[in-house]
Amino acid sequence: MTGVTTRGPYAKSADVRRRIVEACTEAFGETGFRGATMKDIAKRAGISHTGLLHHYASKEDLLGAVLQLRVDESTEYLRSARALDPGDHPLEALRGMLAVLADDEQRPGLVELHCTLSAEASSPDHPAHPYYAERSRLARDYYRRAFAALAERGQLRSSTDPETLATMTVSLHHGLQAQWLLDRGSVDIPAAIRAFFAAVVPELAQ
Amino acid sequence: MTGVTTRGPYAKSADVRRRIVEACTEAFGETGFRGATMKDIAKRAGISHTGLLHHYASKEDLLGAVLQLRVDESTEYLRSARALDPGDHPLEALRGMLAVLADDEQRPGLVELHCTLSAEASSPDHPAHPYYAERSRLARDYYRRAFAALAERGQLRSSTDPETLATMTVSLHHGLQAQWLLDRGSVDIPAAIRAFFAAVVPELAQ
Structure with a gap:
């Protein structure tokens, strides 16, 4: 209203x-x-x-x-003024993203829409292909900049490069959504993302 | 032949x-x-x-x-006699799975088939729903048993429970396949899975 x-x-x-x-x-x-x-x-x-x-x-x-109109919350966050510059505020950027992802389970229809469409859109001739390819790049870039900034500050506990860590984060989130749609009772999306962040950024473990 | x-x-x-x-x-x-x-x-x-x-x-x-007939390699591996009991041989079980996943990029048609069908099959009334729900449980159970056995032997470096680690592994693999289909040049599926295993099981870092 x-x-x-x-x-x-x-x-x-x-x-x-x-x-x-x-x-x-x-x-x-x-x-x-x-x-x-x-x-x-x-x-x-x-x-x-x-x-x-x-x-x-x-x-x-x-x-x-x-x-x-039915942009998923994480893309909306990435595009909006609410998203902090991950290079300047990497910890806050990851915390902000976590808060957004924690709401996935409140929007099963939207999660289903984007899982189904993005899988179908892997064909380059699908009309939604440019949208999902760009969304994937946008998210990977955001995480890559956050992890790179944390590495520079000595706040990253991982021997994996920021680029791969970013791909892992985006993939983990996507895969969790897909698993959750198949079996809602036994998959906890925010808990798994939080565990991943905590494993590579000790400050996020608190 | x-x-x-x-x-x-x-x-x-x-x-x-x-x-x-x-x-x-x-x-x-x-x-x-x-x-x-x-x-x-x-x-x-x-x-x-x-x-x-x-x-x-x-x-x-x-x-x-x-x-x-077009079972994906990882499910075939889980069902076959080649799959080691993950409770008895957890390190070998994870290494065996890595070898199987490393071949994903040789089978884009099969990866696309299972990504598209499993997304569509999230609706409980889809005829492939039981297949994908079972596949997901099978894989999560395999990894959970491997991680639990490693925890018992003191070979797990993670504060995350084996159940969540198993969900993370399955989700990461699924999400990497989806990202790879969208952008084949910039996603390396085996490298990301290897990095994840290496982060939680130091012995797999070598």
Whole structure:
């Protein structure tokens, strides 16, 4: 809820679009972009096929809207002003990221959406390929800069280079999400990430 | 190539089935199980739709055949007699697994198949859900027993419990495969797994 109330046809149209994006998040998470059909998305959103085409002319347009509006929290954090410069504040940067990741389990729909789409998007001709390749680079770069700054300060307890540690962090997070979706009862995402950070950065063990 | 040559209609039928499974591996890897169509699979295999139905009556039958025949190497290792009992031979068990994982990059098609299908299969109603949930448990159990045995022998340098370390290993491997598919040039799967093992088991650092 925001403090601003918009009325009239614009509000109605915004409401329909919100419902469409919700329906798409669900459909893409379950069947992937390629498996989803416009017909199924219209049905999930409770509108007609023609009504859907009025708002979004193609499945590619819908994918664009979903990736813009249902950004996962860690990417949003990386892009936002809330993210500290990891080179200047490496400990705080890693702690900030941990706080963001700890919320994954509150958003199963979003975790499922990004796991399914990113796996499908490994084909270079998939329309979401550039999005996920960039997201992966963005995250690896953030961690690499944090680990490199910690190494310079003598706060890194690892013989592994910052680049590999960054790849390990991103991979660990992604893999934990995938394992958690398969077996929610026995996978604790934040505990495992915390254990990894604590193993390589003693100051984060407290 | 095996030393046995089979001739006649049986050999021909086996050859067609092999081509169908190849076509399916490709199709499921690219578009997932739900996105793939029998028509597309028949086309990729170079046979008619009717010909495909003669061998496999449904997409579910095809999925069963693919998961049986295109088992990924690490699952095959876990199931085979080659896998050492991790409780009795924990160091050798982890070294054996490393050797298996080092070959991932030789099999991009198989890595893609299992990344795409396992993401899609996170929905409990997906026909491959039981397969991937079991695979995940099998692998976590193997690593947990290895880490627990190493802890007992004083060969584990980690304050993290064997259960969490096992979840971390499986997640790291899965996530590395996913990152590698997105950006093959900058992700080195065996190097990252080796670094992780070396960090928690000093004897594996050599």
